[in-house]
Amino acid sequence: MKVKVIPVLEDNYMYLLIEERSRDAVAVDAAVPKRLLDIVRREAVELRALLTTHHHWDHARGNEELARLCPGLRVFGADERIGGLTHPVTHGQELAFGSIRVRCLRTPGHTSGHVCYFAWEDESPDAPALFSGDALLVGGCGRLCEGSAEQMLSSLTGVLPALPRDTWSPTTRRRSRSWRGPSAGTTTTCPRCPPRCTRSSSTTPSCASPRSPCRGSRATRSRWRC
Ligand SMILES: [Fe+2]
Numbered sequence: 458m459k460v461k462v463i464p465v466l467e468d469n470y471m472y473l474l475i476e477e478r479s480r481d482a483v484a485v486d487a488a489v490p491k492r493l494l495d496i497v498r499r500e501a502v503e504l505r506a507l508l509t510t511h512h513h514w515d516h517a518r519g520n521e522e523l524a525r526l527c528p529g530l531r532v533f534g535a536d537e538r539i540g541g542l543t544h545p546v547t548h549g550q551e552l553a554f555g556s557i558r559v560r561c562l563r564t565p566g567h568t569s570g571h572v573c574y575f576a577w578e579d580e581s582p583d584a585p586a587l588f589s590g591d592a593l594l595v596g597g598c599g600r601l602c603e604g605s606a607e608q609m610l611s612s613l614t615g616v617l618p619a620l621p622r623d624t625w626s627p628t629t630r631r632r633s634r635s636w637r638g639p640s641a642g643t644t645t646t647c648p649r650c651p652p653r654c655t656r657s658s659s660t661t662p663s664c665a666s667p668r669s670p671c672r673g674s675r676a677t678r679s680r681w682r683c
Pocket residue numbers: 511513567591599682683
């Protein structure tokens with residue numbers, strides 16, 4: 458399975474998963490459809506489906522346009538607010554696109570309907586990949602826009618660390634060893650945040666503030682995304 462990472466907007470990414478034998482492709486989070494279709498043409502692949510992690514504009518604003526430009530496109534997600542949604546998914550549901558398999562993982566916290574997609578290819582030596590939307594970022598996580606801190610904690614310490622150890626992030630090209638979830642007692646106070654806002658130790662990329670009222674530095678704020 459080949460994964461194309463496509464930077465868009467200020468700090469977002471779209472992804473294109475390509476089954477190299479058939480040249481079929483599946484996109485993740487099509488915020489800028491024309492840019493995505495440029496890559497589809499350049500790669501000479503056929504776009505079959507779109508996976509959307511959550512309904513926020515910087516992940517899903519291009520869904521309707523992409524569906525219009527690609528008639529018959531299947532759009533997957535777990536939130537009815539996702540534009541163009543044709544195939545609602547549930548936690549643990551497995552999808553198959555040729556030899557590419559995708560497991561849908563409900564990860565509420567950032568939004569109530571957030572889903573991460575865990576993808577691998579049958580009979581391939583390649584490690585599986587996680588498309589984590591705004592549930593898990595590079596060194597941080599999306600802020601609590603809708604869900605509760607308990608939901609976020611469960612997503613980050615229950616769902617995602619259960620993935621295989623060789624799972625990698627297409628954004629960072631890193632494997633998941635740095636993210637194994639916090640062990641008991643590792644949460645510490647974030648030095649840049651108000652007292653209620655806590656960030657765990659370096660192994661835990663989460664800010665557990667109830668509504669993230671952080672007034673920290675730009676670098677600190679950039680760890681959160683809406
Ligand atoms: Fe978001």
